[in-house]
Amino acid sequence: MSGAAISEKQKQDYAKIVKQFKPAQRIWRNIFWAFIVGGFICLIGQFFINIFLSQGLSTKEANSAASSTLIFIAALLTGLGVYDEISRFGGAGGIVPITGFANSMVAPAMEYRAEGLIFGVGAKLFTIAGPVLVWGIFTAWAAAILYYFFK
Amino acid sequence: MDYLLAFVVGGSICMIGQLLIDLTSYKFTSAHVLVTFVTAGAVISALGFYQPLVDLAGAGATVPLSGFGHLLAQGAINGATQKGIMGAFTGGVTAAAAGITAAVVFGYFAALIFKPRG
Amino acid sequence: MTAPQKIGMQTIAFQSPPVIISTGSVVGSREGDGPLAGTFDKVVADTYYGEKTWEKAEQRMMFDSMKKALQKANLQENDIDFMLAGDLLNQIISSTFTARSLGIPFLGLYGACSTMYESLAVGAMMIGGGFADRVLAGTSSHYCTAERQYRFPVEQGTQRPMTAQWTVTGAGSMILAKEGSGPVITHATIGRVIDMGQGDSQDMGAAMAPAAADTIARHFMDTGRTPEDYDLIITGDLATYGKRLTEELLKQKGYDISKRYTDCGILIYSGSQDVHAGGSGCGCSAVVTCGYLMELLNSERYRRILGIGTGALLSSCSLQQGETVPGIGHAVVIESLKERK
Numbered sequence: 001m002s003g004a005a006i007s008e009k010q011k012q013d014y015a016k017i018v019k020q021f022k023p024a025q026r027i028w029r030n031i032f033w034a035f036i037v038g039g040f041i042c043l044i045g046q047f048f049i050n051i052f053l054s055q056g057l058s059t060k061e062a063n064s065a066a067s068s069t070l071i072f073i074a075a076l077l078t079g080l081g082v083y084d085e086i087s088r089f090g091g092a093g094g095i096v097p098i099t100g101f102a103n104s105m106v107a108p109a110m111e112y113r114a115e116g117l118i119f120g121v122g123a124k125l126f127t128i129a130g131p132v133l134v135w136g137i138f139t140a141w142a143a144a145i146l147y148y149f150f151k
Numbered sequence: 152m153d154y155l156l157a158f159v160v161g162g163s164i165c166m167i168g169q170l171l172i173d174l175t176s177y178k179f180t181s182a183h184v185l186v187t188f189v190t191a192g193a194v195i196s197a198l199g200f201y202q203p204l205v206d207l208a209g210a211g212a213t214v215p216l217s218g219f220g221h222l223l224a225q226g227a228i229n230g231a232t233q234k235g236i237m238g239a240f241t242g243g244v245t246a247a248a249a250g251i252t253a254a255v256v257f258g259y260f261a262a263l264i265f266k267p268r269g
Numbered sequence: 270m271t272a273p274q275k276i277g278m279q280t281i282a283f284q285s286p287p288v289i290i291s292t293g294s295v296v297g298s299r300e301g302d303g304p305l306a307g308t309f310d311k312v313v314a315d316t317y318y319g320e321k322t323w324e325k326a327e328q329r330m331m332f333d334s335m336k337k338a339l340q341k342a343n344l345q346e347n348d349i350d351f352m353l354a355g356d357l358l359n360q361i362i363s364s365t366f367t368a369r370s371l372g373i374p375f376l377g378l379y380g381a382c383s384t385m386y387e388s389l390a391v392g393a394m395m396i397g398g399g400f401a402d403r404v405l406a407g408t409s410s411h412y413c414t415a416e417r418q419y420r421f422p423v424e425q426g427t428q429r430p431m432t433a434q435w436t437v438t439g440a441g442s443m444i445l446a447k448e449g450s451g452p453v454i455t456h457a458t459i460g461r462v463i464d465m466g467q468g469d470s471q472d473m474g475a476a477m478a479p480a481a482a483d484t485i486a487r488h489f490m491d492t493g494r495t496p497e498d499y500d501l502i503i504t505g506d507l508a509t510y511g512k513r514l515t516e517e518l519l520k521q522k523g524y525d526i527s528k529r530y531t532d533c534g535i536l537i538y539s540g541s542q543d544v545h546a547g548g549s550g551c552g553c554s555a556v557v558t559c560g561y562l563m564e565l566l567n568s569e570r571y572r573r574i575l576g577i578g579t580g581a582l583l584s585s586c587s588l589q590q591g592e593t594v595p596g597i598g599h600a601v602v603i604e605s606l607k608e609r610k
Binding site: 048096 | 157158159163168172173182184185188189196208213215218224226228230231232235238239247250253257258259261262263268269
């Protein structure tokens with residue numbers, strides 16, 4: 001007769017079987033393409049920086065302008081349904097650059113459009129951007145406070 | 152040369168992200184990756200190690216989201232050293248304002264114009 | 270005081286087996302590109318199915334599959350006593366909104382992806398117990414609605430591990446009746462909720478396999494049958510890796526099913542469709558059973574099938590709070606008995 005509860009031992013035994021049957025992840029393939037795709041996006045970024053520098057912008061301004069341009073392109077590609085294919089293929093190569101950040105804002109906002117402009121688009125723009133800004137702004141603030149008191 | 156450096160350094164930073172995903176057997180989602188990079192970027196920047204990377208690789212260091220963390224951290228630190236406590240509050244977001252605004256504006260328009268294709 | 274139609278611990282043996290008189294199946298384009306395309310009633314190319322949202326599209330698919338089943342049996346809505354349905358969306362809106370349109374007395378079910386088999390088991394009991402003459406049972410799922418609810422919006426760039434499955438876009442419905450011609454439901458084994466401590470939302474096969482194996486073994490014990498008594502044993506949506514785990518777990522329990530065993534999630538797509546481990550979702554077992562398996566039974570290529578609907582009983586909330594993923598499996602025996610009066 002099988003009892004109702006499952007013991008920890010049974011769970012551990014099963015975990016072993018699962019591990020044994022789990023397919024090998026394609027780590028080398030994934031890392032290789034993350035490098036290529038991510039590198040390529042940065043290369044495009046460099047291309048824009050150089051253009052803006054040649055227009056007489058300062059380094060800081062050129063960086064900002066290039067980032068904004070990349071964000072625009074990523075929003076467009078997300079809307080056209082292309083960006084998710086880039087990340088599916090390139091993994092972190094599509095996620096880590098600022099274009100991945102833009103994609104993570106546009107994708108949920110687009111999908112929840114049917115739920116209205118406030119709770120749909122407005123709130124969902126920040127599903128992932130929210131945590132990113134919270135952590136980024138908090139870390140930067142904490143670093144600045146430490147600088148102020150100890151330098 | 153600056154293109155090659157941007158490619159190699161940017162690609163390498165993305166490889167670290169990929170390792171985070173693969174080595175946690177995908178428990179690390181894209182949200183985890185982005186938060187980790189922005190935080191790590193801000194911390195490394197505060198320790199003074201990110202600016203040299205930017206000087207070396209340009210877009211290779213500024214385009215990955217760790218560059219966004221660097222921007223926030225440098226803005227806040229410069230604000231604090233120049234304007235005191237209030238600068239720590241205003242500096243970070245001010246420095247990153249262009250990126251944040253671009254993402255909100257373009258994101259908003261994209262959400263209105265496009266319909267997800269599925 | 271033992272129930273006359275119950276045998277063993279979890280199994281019901283129907284004294285007068287209910288008949289599956291009609292089925293309806295509607296699928297999306299990816300399923301329509303798969304190897305079973307010819308067995309479905311309708312393939313819809315547009316993920317929106319002409320509606321404004323994917324949720325509405327899923328609803329319309331379920332509605333169409335039920336209409337199709339009614340039409341094939343030459344029946345009207347008021348010929349049906351009860352409707353049983355469930356789906357994956359919060360508060361099973363695809364089912365309740367379809368029931369709103371059909372106007373048939375309705376009971377909502379939730380068994381995650383096992384819902385087709387759950388509704389078959391419950392519907393067969395209603396008929397076998399003398400509470401209904403005709404029952405309409407069905408379920409649906411949609412890749413885009415499920416993906417957004419459980420994981421990420423579909424346009425968001427993410428990478429999927431090899432164990433990840435692809436939610437089937439499709440709806441399947443069946444009409445069960447006391448009398449008529451068609452395959453019959455002879456047994457149903459109701460599963461237990463089993464949690465072996467698996468918590469990976471990208472590896473549902475591993476979470477559900479223990480429940481499937483438990484129900485299959487229990488079915489053999491309750492009925493005294495062996496794997497050899499069946500032409501085919503088929504699970505709902507364990508896909509490639511879950512299937513191997515189920516085989517292994519049953520081997521440990523002393524049953525070798527490998528020669529006659531497959532999974533709906535493996536059959537529905539071909540290897541070249543980039544779906545990783547295979548199909549999943551309510552629609553997976555529903556359309557394969559309503560389409561492909563019915564064809565096999567009606568043509569008498571198979572005489573007796575043991576189907577096990579499998580479900581992963583998680584919610585996005587339970588997952589976020591770090592809970593493990595419990596699974597369930599409901600088994601139903603379907604026989605083709607053409608000569609039966």
